[in-house]
Each structure stands twice: as structure tokens, then as C-alpha cells.
Amino acid sequence: MTNKTILGGLLSILLVTLLWSGITPHDRFTWFLEVLPIFIVIPILAATYHRFTFTMMAYGLLAFHAVILMVGGHYTYAEVPLFNWIKVAFNLGRNDYDRLGHYVQGFVPAIIAREVLLRRSPLKPGKWLFFIVVCICLAFSATYELFEWSVAALTGTAADSFLGTQGDPWDTQKDMATAVVGAVTALLTLTRWHDNTLTRLGYSPAEGSDVHRHVS
Numbered sequence: 001m002t003n004k005t006i007l008g009g010l011l012s013i014l015l016v017t018l019l020w021s022g023i024t025p026h027d028r029f030t031w032f033l034e035v036l037p038i039f040i041v042i043p044i045l046a047a048t049y050h051r052f053t054f055t056m057m058a059y060g061l062l063a064f065h066a067v068i069l070m071v072g073g074h075y076t077y078a079e080v081p082l083f084n085w086i087k088v089a090f091n092l093g094r095n096d097y098d099r100l101g102h103y104v105q106g107f108v109p110a111i112i113a114r115e116v117l118l119r120r121s122p123l124k125p126g127k128w129l130f131f132i133v134v135c136i137c138l139a140f141s142a143t144y145e146l147f148e149w150s151v152a153a154l155t156g157t158a159a160d161s162f163l164g165t166q167g168d169p170w171d172t173q174k175d176m177a178t179a180v181v182g183a184v185t186a187l188l189t190l191t192r193w194h195d196n197t198l199t200r201l202g203y204s205p206a207e208g209s210d211v212h213r214h215v216s
Contacts, residue, residue, distance in 0.1 A: 003056055010063040014038070014070075021070035026079060033151060034073030038066050055197040057190075058115055065108040068101055077101055078166050094166045102175040105144065106137045106182030111194055113137065114187070118198065118205055125195065125205050134183050141179035145172050 018035065025031035041062070045054075054062075071080060080097040087095050113136045114129065123129045149172075168174070195205045 006056055007059060010059060014042075014063055014066055017067055017070050021074040025074045026076045029155075030076050031073040034069050034077075038069060041066075052116075052119075053201070054112070054115060055194070055201050057194060057197045058112055061108045061111055065104050068104050072097060072101055094168065098166070098171075098175070099178050102141065102178040103182040103185075105141055106179030106184075107186040108182075109137050109140050110134070110183040110186040111190060114191075114194065115198065119203055125191070130187055133187060134180060137183035138176060138180050141176045145175060148172075 018038070021035065022031065045059075045062070075081065075097075077098040078095050080095060083095045083097040083100075086092065110133050113133045117123045117129060117132065118125070123132065198205050
């Protein structure tokens, strides 16, 4: 199976999930805000594919993140049925799908940032790369929280479902902390696998040389 075939399969899954997500969502405005990143990122990836082809690992993680966003957009993050069941079954105080979303918000960008930095900067695997990637993920999470705040400030109660605080005054801080945990987890668990996929792409992480080989 070629990489283009895999990408075609991922794109098909995303289109089907997006169609399902957009059919009678819980709140149309919230749905639009949640899936907006998908409409921004996919055209960018398509436009830059020939100049900067990511590893299949990176594309797969991005697709997984997109599905998380679409499910959250369909139900809203506070009302995803499975996590409502978990809330009741384990006597939790909230629906934690929002926490999952912010964990993935750190986990997936960690690999994306790591790949870009390894291939387009002088950085090599090590402590500085680890630290900078985590900082990037925290900055990304904080930027998203600022976006949520700005939408709430402009639209008032219409953004309540999008904020998904569920009555927790420290929700913003916990969301950012969860994203950091996700980033650290990704770097601790996927680094070797990521290096192997980079090598298959034609890049040597240890040598810091990108041969710009296009994936067929």
C-alpha cells in the first residue's frame, strides 16, 4: 500500500466523519467553531504537500485529532454520550471528553512540531528539542484558550458550549496543563517510532539532514 493510498483513506474517513458531524449537531455555532481548525489545516497541508511531506505517522495523528474535534463539535464537549456514561459510572464531577480533547491538543502538535524542527532547524534530538517542543505545545494551547475567550467576549452566552468549562473556574488552566501532559507523553513514548518513520522518509534525525525526498 502506497503512502498516497493511505492518505486517500485518511481523507475519506475525515470526509465521512465530517458529514456525520455536520448533520443536526447539538449546536450549529459550536460545531462550526470546533471544526474550524480542520478547514484551515487541511488546505495548508494540501498546498504544502510537495514542498514538505510529513511522515505517515504525523498525518495519521492529525487525522485522529480531527476526528476528536468533529465528535466534540457534533455533541459539544460536555455532552459526548460515552463520556457521560463514564461520568455516571465512575461518579465523576464532569464529562471529561474536553480533557481528552486538550490532551490530544498537546499530544499531536508535539509530533508535528518535533518533525518540523528536526527537518527545518539546526536542532537535533535531545533535551533542548524536548523543551522547545513542549513550550510550543503550551503556546499553542494558550493561543486556543485566548481564541475561546475572544469568541465568548464577542458572542456572550452563545459560546457557552464552545467554552465547555462545566462550571469549573480553573478550567482554562487545567486545559493547558492537560495539553502539556499530552505533549510530554507523546515525546516520551513516540520519539523512537517517530525517528524510524523520519528515516524511512529519507531524513536522518541524528545527522540533521533532510534530503527533501518526496513520498510516493
